Amino acid sequence: MDRFRMIFQYFQSNSESVMNGICGLLALASVKVYTSLDFSCPCLPRYNMAYGLGIMFVPPIALFLCGLILNRQSLVMLEEWRRPQGHRKKDLAVIRYMCSSIMQRAMVAPVVWIVVTLLDGKCLICAFSSSVDPEKFVGFANTSPVQMQQLLAKVPCKDDEFMRNNTSRKAVSRYLRCWSQALGWSILLILIIAAFLARWLRPCFNQATLLQARHWSNYIDIEQKIFEETCCEHSRLFAHKCILHFFESMRQEIKLHSFSLPRKGEGTEGEEDLLRGITDQDQVNKLLKMWYYKKPPLDVSQVTQR
Numbered sequence: 001m002d003r004f005r006m007i008f009q010y011f012q013s014n015s016e017s018v019m020n021g022i023c024g025l026l027a028l029a030s031v032k033v034y035t036s037l038d039f040s041c042p043c044l045p046r047y048n049m050a051y052g053l054g055i056m057f058v059p060p061i062a063l064f065l066c067g068l069i070l071n072r073q074s075l076v077m078l079e080e081w082r083r084p085q086g087h088r089k090k091d092l093a094v095i096r097y098m099c100s101s102i103m104q105r106a107m108v109a110p111v112v113w114i115v116v117t118l119l120d121g122k123c124l125i126c127a128f129s130s131s132v133d134p135e136k137f138v139g140f141a142n143t144s145p146v147q148m149q150q151l152l153a154k155v156p157c158k159d160d161e162f163m164r165n166n167t168s169r170k171a172v173s174r175y176l177r178c179w180s181q182a183l184g185w186s187i188l189l190i191l192i193i194a195a196f197l198a199r200w201l202r203p204c205f206n207q208a209t210l211l212q213a214r215h216w217s218n219y220i221d222i223e224q225k226i227f228e229e230t231c232c233e234h235s236r237l238f239a240h241k242c243i244l245h246f247f248e249s250m251r252q253e254i255k256l257h258s259f260s261l262p263r264k265g266e267g268t269e270g271e272e273d274l275l276r277g278i279t280d281q282d283q284v285n286k287l288l289k290m291w292y293y294k295k296p297p298l299d300v301s302q303v304t305q306r
Contacts, residue, residue, distance in 0.1 A: 022070050026109035030063055034116055041126035041156035045149045048156070052127025056117050060110030067106030074102050076221050086294040094220070097213035111191065118184030121177035122156070128176060129155040136175075137168040227291070237275055238284070 042051055068074045077098040080090065117123045130152045155172045202210070278284055 023067065023105045023108045026063060026067060026070075027112040030059070030109045030113040031116055033059070034113060034120075039122050039126075041122075043154045043157040045130050045153040048130055048153055049127045052123045052125075056114060056123040056127070060113045063109040063113060064106050067109060068102065071102050071105060073098055073217075073221055074106075076224055077102060079224075080220055083295070084293050087297045088295040091213075091216060093209065093213045094216045097210075098217045098220075101217070111187075115184050115188050118180050118187065121180040124180035124183075125173055125176040126156045129153060129172060132172055132175065137171050234275065234278070234284075238278060241275070 037055075039055065041048060077095060080098070081095050083090070130149055132152060134148050134152065151166075152172065155169050155176075158169075278287070
């Protein structure tokens with residue numbers, strides 16, 4: 001039990017590292033799913049583009065949403081953005097920093113999926129085989145426009161009897177694959193350059209503002225965790241008090257069955273300190289409402305003076 005508690009505490013104290021690991025796992029999972037995907041282009045003029053672009057862009061949207069769902073800070077950021085002003089002002093710089101961090105992590109898996117699909121080339125061949133210029137390829141010169149569209153739509157289908165020995169099919173496929181791989185490598189190079197510039201140009205900006213935004217974004221996350229833990233502890237103690245009060249009237253019957261209730265005053269000092277005078281449901285609801293609408297200011301000077 002202690003081992004699981006240590007693991008849980010590690011995840012709580014290293015949420016940023018855990019989220020980086022989850023983003024990496026999502027990226028690896030996206031590559032694994034794509035490699036195991038049974039890609040079957042319909043080879044029909046009306047459906048090729050919808051199928052190819054759907055395979056290229058629909059799974060990244062799902063991966064992006066998964067990245068937002070798995071990131072705990074996304075909910076913390078929304079709560080901080082939507083909460084009332086109360087006694088504590090909202091810092092837009094902190095919210096922007098949290099949003100940027102969340103988006104960067106959530107975009108890793110979708111970008112990996114798109115780059116992998118472009119480097120593979122099957123999706124782009126399926127989507128744009130009907131859109132190439134037939135005059136560039138000799139095999140489509142002496143056909144009607146309708147037949148030309150049908151032939152171009154069957155370029156991704158290697159098993160088609162008519163297109164199996166067609167030399168122009170391989171030429172169109174190579175042409176589109178070259179464009180797809182060039183686009184994939186270009187996107188990858190742009191992302192690497194952007195990451196390099198962001199890494200090396202960051203010291204040129206105001207580091208104090210960045211440190212403040214990072215500090216208070218971590219504070220908001222940790223404060224939410226500690227508040228939830230404290231609420232759970234208060235709920236357990238309050239439930240304990242309610243149950244003892246319920247069974248107080250059955251003391252004689254409990255004694256007959258050889259059970260014993262704790263005497264008044266035994267083991268209740270710590271519970272009273274944590275409950276701090278909370279005796280009914282209305283007080284609990286009032287405290288939770290005050291926490292939401294009137295969060296205390298970030299100033300503990302009065303407490304330290306006491």
